[in-house]
Amino acid sequence: MNLQKLITDSICGAAANVFSTMLGNDLPEGQVSIETGTPEPNDGVVSFIGIAGKWVGTGSITCSPALACRVCSLMLMVEASAVDADVLDAVAELTNMIIGSVKTDLEQHLGPLGLSIPTVVYGRNFRTKSAGQHEWIVVTYLWDGEPLTVKLCLALSERSTHFASSIHVQALEV
């Protein structure tokens, strides 16, 4: 199994599906790239949702305040012109739906995974960094002329690594 391809395909499928069914909008094809874990400057709206189980990670969506308002307007059918609590909740729910769908896809190959509550950050010129040096699989869309990014990092949890090592040692000993 190529985990990177699995995650990429799953993000693309989930994003297209959620945009079409929940927001009534077709997403254009996304650009796939890989990011390392250096602290990134951000402007606008960034969400995070934790994945936990034998594999641990984080899913994230980044967009401009204008796109966040548009997501909210399409989702709640109420015009949103400034980033308020409803807009942040709409981006949180979008994150929940897209990363939740990716999680369901991944569970078929990786076993049960848990999903935490999304958190959304809004501001100008703030930096974000996840612990350690994980690689992020990044899919960037141009929606309404502005970038919208969906990304995910995933690694075997240390507890699972220890467990896998002990299995390996046992296998060597048999």
Added chain:
Amino acid sequence: MNLQKLITDSICGAAANVFSTMLGNDLPEGQVSIETGTPEPNDGVVSFIGIAGKWVGTGSITCSPALACRVCSLMLMVEASAVDADVLDAVAELTNMIIGSVKTDLEQHLGPLGLSIPTVVYGRNFRTKSAGQHEWIVVTYLWDGEPLTVKLCLALSERSTHFASSIHVQALEV
């Protein structure tokens, strides 16, 4: 079981223990309060780590850039004077240790829980909001004359709620 008291006691114990063993510093007694989920203005460094399982939630630590540098200096034994990748990783690791310890305490009462990878945000005047209207249990410490906050929100996951409802319905039907 009083979940709020359990979480409060666990945060206080975990924070005191991690500060004493990992940073060689005694924390003064913390102030406990409850926050609702309105978007909060933040300055400085804020970490998030997801909790997932039958219960879902988020743990978070907030402090000033100066305190974040001090955590890094004490943890890595190297002077840190500006918030760089090492400082963000040190705050991520502090979050991992304190919320990881709280998770272990909670598991004795709530069953197995997973912990995601922490994410740290650094900036000025940014807002953060977790999805929905969860209550946060907040413990604020005055360390080196500046506030350091450890907080946690936790709720039964919707999947578990549906499961619990179906058990309840079955119980009524029997």
